[in-house]
Amino acid sequence: MFSLLLICLKYVTLIFCFFFRYVEKVILPYIEHVKEECDLPLKQHALCIFDVFKAHQGETLRKLLHKNNVHMVYVPASCTDRLQPLDLSINATFKHHMKASFENWYASQVASLVKDGKPVDIDLRLSVVKPLHAKWLLNACQKVENDPEMIKRGWEQAGILLK
Numbered sequence: 001m002f003s004l005l006l007i008c009l010k011y012v013t014l015i016f017c018f019f020f021r022y023v024e025k026v027i028l029p030y031i032e033h034v035k036e037e038c039d040l041p042l043k044q045h046a047l048c049i050f051d052v053f054k055a056h057q058g059e060t061l062r063k064l065l066h067k068n069n070v071h072m073v074y075v076p077a078s079c080t081d082r083l084q085p086l087d088l089s090i091n092a093t094f095k096h097h098m099k100a101s102f103e104n105w106y107a108s109q110v111a112s113l114v115k116d117g118k119p120v121d122i123d124l125r126l127s128v129v130k131p132l133h134a135k136w137l138l139n140a141c142q143k144v145e146n147d148p149e150m151i152k153r154g155w156e157q158a159g160i161l162l163k
Contacts, residue, residue, distance in 0.1 A: 019055040046070045089154025101136035
């Protein structure tokens, strides 16, 4: 039991470290890039919206963001589908298209077997579904790519950006 606890602690530490590096190497440089692109002062404050995942709540992360004039806002548990801009836009669209692709494929498999009078036993092995999944991902990416206003709508639906 003690060794399992140590493994869990190492895993949690790894997640915290990974997210901290992600903020350092991706989020903060992106914020700086946007400030430059929009001709904003370097001291301009920014906003990061996080869910309540533990890796998003560390004191070290809070200090790093505060030092860089980035304010943190947490979306309460079970509310990201209503308050998180990306869950209202890109993530929702992605999930919708992925789910619809799977449902359409599955329904066609069932219909084909029923039509042929065979027992309904759909092969869901990874070797079967993985190539289909890749195709569905590409299709979902195209749907998102073809709607550049989608992100803006997510911010509007979350009440952060006024229409």
